[in-house]
Amino acid sequence: MASDPYSNVVVDLDALRGNFLAVRRLVAPAVRLMAVVKADAYGHGLVAAAGAFARAGADCFGVAEVEEGVRLRQAGIAGEIVVLLGLPPQGIAEAVARELSPVVFQRALLDQLSRQAVIQGKVVGVHLKLDLGMGRLGVEPAAAGELAAAIASLPGLRLAGVLAHFPLADDPGATELCREQWERFQRVAAALQNNGQAGERPLLHMANSAALFRFPETHADMVRPGISLYGYPPADPAPVAVGQELNLRPAMSLCSRVLQVKELPAGRGISYGHRFITTRPTRLAVLPLGYAHGYPRALSDRAEVLIAGRRVPLRGTICMNACMADITELPEVAVGDEVVFLGGQGEEFIGADELAARHDTISYEVLCRFGAANRHRFVGDEAV
Template sequence: MKNSWIEVDTAGLSANIRALREAVRPETAVIFVVKSDAYGHGITPIAKHAASEGVRWFGVAHPFEAEAIRAQLPDVNILIMGVIRPEVAPVVAEQRFTPIIVSAEHGRAVAQVATAAGHTVQAHLKVDTGMGRIGVGWPEAVETFRALQGVEGLKVTGVCSHFATVEPKQPERAETQVERFLAASREMESIHGGPLFKHISSSRAILYHPEWDLDAVRPGICLYGYGATDQEMRFHTKPFLQWKCSVMQVKSVPAGTSIGYYGTHVTDAPTRMAVLSAGYADGYHRALSNRGHVIIRGRRCRVIGRVSMNWITVDVGPDSGIEAGDEAVLIGRQGSESVWAGELAKICRTIPYEMLVSIDRGADRKYQRSQSS
């Protein structure tokens, strides 16, 4: 038994997928981004469950993630959104993955290795329209597409891009990216002599801009239940991953007790403190020292002292009745209290993505359908 564990409510994932599916036109494919172990939720069970809800496309960063999905789901489409090394081209073709191509040289190198192994890779051209990261720069995109036409071993069947920022109050930057993308795509389609599979929107764009859905959308964080709560958004989702550990020891301490490394907390009144079975080695960020909250017996308890490698210390109050063996919720809900990754991320000056992917991949995982959903 591990010291911390994750509970995933698959009914919550179903509800999120349905909310998105109802908002997006049926012709638009949903490419569910399940990279980085499905944002810490567990790639295989999440992809299998999403497939049972009708998701036919998955987005990953690396070929090993694509292989994990393919082993379970022989018929789905898998977009590899990272830059593949040419030597993996035969596996990519055999397993029917869809990689992105990021330059003419990259495309030719992938094609050459694929051809030598008797394969053809079907790929999407990634256009950097302003993100400043992966992809062929938008001014060269059309020429790159043209150069890759007729190259043996490679068929470019789609074109995609990624937003740097989607801010409804300052839409100009995203609009510029869309204009560049659509202008380049139009030219590519005329070279190609027919439609290409076009996609650009991840969660924030999907939530605010139906006009940018195109042939597919690539939701990640919103399907995990984060960032999709504002009134004006097209649909709303809720988190469904809980992270828990155990109360290891509870003890009474008098006023003036120094707690943990460097004594950064000193009790100002007699209370009871609890030691929990997780720490920063498990992904509970050290920046939560003296600032985070956990829930035990439905009660919010403040983290006191430094979070250490394997332990968290919390103030449970003088008469809560909390005792060793109780469950402590690090992320999740108990009774009327909740602590979600967004709250912890704010304290740590980061984003829920990082909180979620930081959770120990080795933590035990339970997948179950909640009765209430």
């Protein structure tokens, strides 16, 4: 039997559930909430996170690819599962069989999707994606009517939703542009609704976490929170304030153990390149975690970890599987003591946004990297 790893990601399922309920309270009861669980639930574990959200009342989930939707169905997750990156040809039959709802943005695959729906005796709800300035996936508004008409004309398909995405909702300098995009979305969506099947109106959804906080008028029929469900508000100061009021709780920690304690004299170089040289007799803790665990090498000499409830600096270049912390001021630290790279210990806390700011990225990337590179351990009343 394999031994436990030195380091692992710890995910608090109770925090995930609490975050979902906090965001749920922010929108009107009639507004649906799509729990975005793509990218392995931002590194938190796809099935476990979706299960926590489902137990909190989620009935719609956003994934990136068919494989993620299949995993959720295999785990017993009910409700609507929207495939945000659409369908590759080889995934169409599986998507229909698993009753997934694909996002569509081009005509090419609709005929194949329709044929599979008819063969399997099902009706597939599709969500039509508009590009209103993101410059990513989506059909240009001028061509959206033709695509909506094609959906309405094909057997086995129905227009379940119309969506777009805000590229600048977290930018305080882009408020007017965001409002213009929202107004344009409403105009285009209203025209598309006239092309839908009689008696049905597709759900309109555009608000991500930032828009959900900053622009309540954009909640429409459904909102799509992502980062806020995992305990972090978007970067803009206004959403941060709202996030604090909601008591969002970061759900992920990255923890390890002290592998070795050693004494070094003054003038001793540490790690590759000797980018740090001791200026005094120094006590070091060698930690079995490095960039192979998703911890950025760019944080060498630029970050801290928590040991014995206190912040201590990392020294020298971060290695593939190890790094070193200066514990000169903590003589009580011993081999086997817990080390927290992300999360809380005692009264101290290191967040993903702090680590992101120290090497010019965003909390989303930090969470995804840690989650992808480490074994998960789930805690909380809902952990099994």
